[in-house]
Amino acid sequence: MAKSVKVYSTPTCSWCIRVKQFLKENNIEFQNLDVSGDHLAVDEMMAKTGQMGVPVLDIDGTIIIGFDKDKIKLALGI
Amino acid sequence: MHIYDLIIIGAGPAGITASVYAARKQLDFLVISLDVGGQAAWSGDIENYTGYQFITGQELVQKFEEHMRGYGTMLKENEEVLELTKDVQVIRLKTNKADYQARSVIIASGKKSKELGVVGEREFKNRGLTYCAICDGPLFAGKDVAVIGGGNSALDAALQLIKIAKHIYMVNNALSLSGDVIMRRKVEETANVTILNNSSVSAVLGDKFVKGIKIKHGLQEKELAVQGVFVEIGLIPNSVFVRGVEKNQKNEIKINLRNETNLPGIFAAGDVTDVPEKQIIIAAGEGSKAVLSAAHYLLKNN
Numbered sequence: 001m002a003k004s005v006k007v008y009s010t011p012t013c014s015w016c017i018r019v020k021q022f023l024k025e026n027n028i029e030f031q032n033l034d035v036s037g038d039h040l041a042v043d044e045m046m047a048k049t050g051q052m053g054v055p056v057l058d059i060d061g062t063i064i065i066g067f068d069k070d071k072i073k074l075a076l077g078i
Numbered sequence: 079m080h081i082y083d084l085i086i087i088g089a090g091p092a093g094i095t096a097s098v099y100a101a102r103k104q105l106d107f108l109v110i111s112l113d114v115g116g117q118a119a120w121s122g123d124i125e126n127y128t129g130y131q132f133i134t135g136q137e138l139v140q141k142f143e144e145h146m147r148g149y150g151t152m153l154k155e156n157e158e159v160l161e162l163t164k165d166v167q168v169i170r171l172k173t174n175k176a177d178y179q180a181r182s183v184i185i186a187s188g189k190k191s192k193e194l195g196v197v198g199e200r201e202f203k204n205r206g207l208t209y210c211a212i213c214d215g216p217l218f219a220g221k222d223v224a225v226i227g228g229g230n231s232a233l234d235a236a237l238q239l240i241k242i243a244k245h246i247y248m249v250n251n252a253l254s255l256s257g258d259v260i261m262r263r264k265v266e267e268t269a270n271v272t273i274l275n276n277s278s279v280s281a282v283l284g285d286k287f288v289k290g291i292k293i294k295h296g297l298q299e300k301e302l303a304v305q306g307v308f309v310e311i312g313l314i315p316n317s318v319f320v321r322g323v324e325k326n327q328k329n330e331i332k333i334n335l336r337n338e339t340n341l342p343g344i345f346a347a348g349d350v351t352d353v354p355e356k357q358i359i360i361a362a363g364e365g366s367k368a369v370l371s372a373a374h375y376l377l378k379n380n
Contacts, residue, residue: 013213014119014136036216050286052217053204065204069156 003076005030006058008045012036015067016055022069026078081168081179082108084372087159088186088316090116091358092348094142095365096184101149103373108180109146110154110173115139116188117313117349118358120210122234127359135212138358159187162320164341181379182372185320185331185339185346186365189313189356194226198282199309206288207307211235215308218243223306224291225249226279230257232310236265239308246271247302249293251278282307315350326352337368343379345372 005023007030009016023030033041035054045056048063057064059075086096089111100107113119121135130138146153154173161172162183171178191209193199199207208214211225215238223243225236228250239246248255248265253276255262265271274293281292283301290303315330317323324332324340330352337345347353347368348361 010213010216012136012216013210014115014139015113015213017136017140018114036219039219042217046287051204052206052214052287053208054213054217 002029003060004058005060005076006033007031008033008035008041008056008058009054010034010036013054019055019057019067019072022067022072026076028076028078079177079179081181082106083180083376084108084182084184084369085110085169085171085178085180086184086186087111087162087171088116088188088348088350089114089143089146089153089155090186090188090348090361091118091142092186092188092350092361092365092368093184094146095362096186096347096369097146097151097153098149099366099369100372101146101151103369105369105373105376108152108154108178110157110159110171110178112156112158114143114153114155118142120212121358122212122238124358126357159319162344164322164344169343182343182345182375184337184365184368184372185317185323185344185350186348186361186368187316187319187350188361189315189349191309192312192314194279194282194309194311196279196281198284202282202284202288202307205286206284206305207282207309209309211238211308211310214306215239215242218306220244221305222303223247223308224279224302224304225308225310227310227312228252228255228257228275229310229312230261231312232308233257233261233265235308235310236271237261240265240268240270243306244270247304248273249277249279249291250275252276279307313349317350320344328352336371337364338371343375345375 035042062075083105084107086109119139157173168179222245224247277295283290331346333351345368347364349356
């Protein structure tokens with residue numbers, strides 16, 4: 001079954017764009033949460049990670065901060 | 079171990095342009111970089127790169143990257159060079175992931191944000207304290223924030239935050255703001271900005287996240303309640319890993335007009351060097367110049 005993937009991002013952060021590009025290239029469906037306009041999403045991200053840096057990925061509960069390709073691949077099993 | 083003709087360190091405007099020229103020279107080469115785009119990826123609006131009357135830093139970097147990848151260039155991303163040493167015949171590189179050898183190297187590792195060096199800075203990094211207003215600014219919607227610094231990058235950060243944050247304190251250790259007059263005026267004329275000159279930060283405070291900063295103004299010390307701290311006090315060159323290469327007082331790598339360092343086979347380009355003026359277009363030009371010099375060197379020392 002496909003894993004649930006959430007990306008917490010802002011439109012202006014270059015690593016966020018690269019993360020999303022990477023997911024698209026690998027045909028991974030994901031939910032994008034733009035934390036710049038969404039207080040609830042910011043709070044959710046801060047609660048999950050204890051920090052405010054973007055991007056953050058939530059892959060079936062595995063939290064990855066930043067565009068760490070190796071960790072993302074591992075969590076996705078690709 | 080395989081010996082490359084050339085290894086390019088860094089994938090900002092200098093490193094990427096170098097890679098395009100190296101590919102066209104059909105060199106056996108490799109690019110090693112922590113990130114793609116370097117400081118250009120953090121730039122807001124760019125209006126002085128020839129060919130583009132207006133482009134954002136991200137869009138320009140995306141175009142740079144496409145150009146680089148169009149040649150099938152091997153890019154080792156997320157990899158940091160920790161040591162660079164030169165033997166008689168070969169240059170050795172040690173990264174956080176592997177060892178490499180090359181006949182020539184171009185150092186295009188750029189600059190990074192200078193740290194404040196105060197209590198709480200490391201602890202609260204990404205917990206309210208950031209060095210990248212364009213990346214993290216939008217997270218501080220409706221909050222009170224402090225921008226530390228008084229030069230162009232601090233003004234740029236303040237201007238971006240004006241539309242987002244509730245109130246902005248500019249903490250500047252000089253007697254007045256420096257930087258471009260146009261930007262300075264815009265900041266000074268904005269109602270939700272308070273400029274605190276002749277003031278320096280002595281500590282960053284908080285629990286899980288930033289709650290304030292301690293400011294020194296002369297002999298007085300006071301606390302300022304803010305949820306965000308944007309550090310914009312300048313840049314330092316990423317040149318620590320380079321041994322035996324001459325640097326100036328600012329730790330920039332000294333180069334001549336041909337981008338040669340004092341060590342034959344080791345070239346440098348862009349913001350990490352002592353080239354006067356740090357601009358995207360200058361870094362790009364320097365990157366191309368460095369490869370042309372390296373190609374000459376390789377031919378001569380074949």
